[in-house]
Amino acid sequence: MNLFDVYPIYPIEIAKGLGSYVWDNNGTKYLDLYGGHAVISIGHTHPHYVERLTSQLNRLGFYSNSIKIPIQEELAEKLGKVSKFEDYQLFLCNSGAEANENALKLASFYNGRKKIIAFSHSFHGRTSLAVAATDNPSIVAPVNETDNVVFLPLNNESALEAYFTAHGNDVSSVIIEGIQGVGGINIASDAFLQKIRSLCTNYNAVFIADSVQCGYGRSGKFYAHDFSGVKADIYSMAKGMGNGFPVAGISIAPHLKPKYSMLGTTFGGNHLACAAALAVLEVIENDNLILNAQVIGDYITGALKGNPKLKEIRGKGLMIGIELFEPCEETRKKLIYDYQIFTGSSSNKNTFRLLPALNLTKADADIFLEAFDKMTK
Numbered sequence: 001m002n003l004f005d006v007y008p009i010y011p012i013e014i015a016k017g018l019g020s021y022v023w024d025n026n027g028t029k030y031l032d033l034y035g036g037h038a039v040i041s042i043g044h045t046h047p048h049y050v051e052r053l054t055s056q057l058n059r060l061g062f063y064s065n066s067i068k069i070p071i072q073e074e075l076a077e078k079l080g081k082v083s084k085f086e087d088y089q090l091f092l093c094n095s096g097a098e099a100n101e102n103a104l105k106l107a108s109f110y111n112g113r114k115k116i117i118a119f120s121h122s123f124h125g126r127t128s129l130a131v132a133a134t135d136n137p138s139i140v141a142p143v144n145e146t147d148n149v150v151f152l153p154l155n156n157e158s159a160l161e162a163y164f165t166a167h168g169n170d171v172s173s174v175i176i177e178g179i180q181g182v183g184g185i186n187i188a189s190d191a192f193l194q195k196i197r198s199l200c201t202n203y204n205a206v207f208i209a210d211s212v213q214c215g216y217g218r219s220g221k222f223y224a225h226d227f228s229g230v231k232a233d234i235y236s237m238a239k240g241m242g243n244g245f246p247v248a249g250i251s252i253a254p255h256l257k258p259k260y261s262m263l264g265t266t267f268g269g270n271h272l273a274c275a276a277a278l279a280v281l282e283v284i285e286n287d288n289l290i291l292n293a294q295v296i297g298d299y300i301t302g303a304l305k306g307n308p309k310l311k312e313i314r315g316k317g318l319m320i321g322i323e324l325f326e327p328c329e330e331t332r333k334k335l336i337y338d339y340q341i342f343t344g345s346s347s348n349k350n351t352f353r354l355l356p357a358l359n360l361t362k363a364d365a366d367i368f369l370e371a372f373d374k375m376t377k
């Protein structure tokens with residue numbers, strides 16, 4: 001049987017990882033500034049993570065959501081504490097798309113409405129509603145097309161206000177990434193997020209903060225939306241949550257009440273997934289990784305800012321977009337093959353992304369900065 005060929009891949013086989021480094025099957029060492037697409041939050045094979053997962057697996061890997069699973073409650077309590085949203089409620093699932101799908105569905109159950117507002121260059125996943133709310137027609141199948149989603153320009157307050165004035169009582173939810181990832185690191189402005197908050201409150205619509213990529217401390221705050229000083233009604237999270245173990249969730253405001261069977265999942269919140277997610281939060285908390293993301297992120301962006309070969313540096317914390325004046329594919333290849341550094345692409349062909357583990361050190365950052373300096377001399 002062949003694999004279904006949907007991914008353009010680099011012909012490199014990664015055989016092991018440790019911290020911010022990975023090794024291929026020939027023993028070549030690479031600096032991982034991609035984190036397997038923003039997934040590796042606490043570094044590869046972190047000893048606490050390995051130990052917590054191993055000991056859980058030795059006791060019990062899985063049992064269904066039809067029984068009491070105390071480790072889910074432990075995770076909810078820890079997430080509430082670390083994210084500082086202790087009065088919110090947690091629903092667990094398996095991937096970012098599924099988290100957004102559940103968020104959009106829950107919003108519609110709540111207010112009985114159908115219209116969803118999403119924004120230009122957004123990416124929310126590949127399942128039916130999530131992909132319909134993604135601004136990329138090439139990945140939307142005919143069966144996913146719907147009139148229920150409207151796209152408005154990002155950071156355009158008057159367009160948003162005008163839409164609400166005309167159709168506000170039909171709007172079920174507004175979904176927005178705090179920092180767009182796939183779209184090429186575009187920051188939602190504080191004023192725009194504040195405007196979404198006030199319009200959603202006025203019209204009883206649900207504010208969904210897609211934190212799948214920009215959440216979990218990557219931006220230097222737990223959720224990138226936190227910079228705006230307003231709270232969303234639902235936060236979706238996934239990537240960094242399990243450091244590679246598939247686990248995702250939505251954090252839900254208290255006024256959105258649960259009802260039996262309105263949401264559900266077979267695998268979501270299983271024992272192993274919760275052990276992985278708890279290990280991640282414990283390391284984030286004990287090692288002060290949100291602060292580290294901010295400090296090392298500022299160090300990298302500060303060092304790159306004077307480089308005249310760069311059109312723009314965007315981002316916050318360790319979610320950094322580097323925009324060149326030309327397509328960046330060759331630069332990324334050179335970084336991999338000549339300097340052994342992994343970075344991430346984006347749908348903006350001139351922009352590549354740095355999405356490393358949140359415990360990246362200054363010395364690791366210097367390896368990239370020196371390589372990049374040489375390349376752009």
Ligand SMILES: Cc1ncc(COP(=O)(O)O)c(C=O)c1O
Nearest residue numbers: 095096097123124125181212213
């Ligand atoms: C902002 C955002 N939302 C949702 C998703 C979808 O997550 P998943 O691939 O886990 O379904 C992604 C994935 O890149 C993402 O970046």
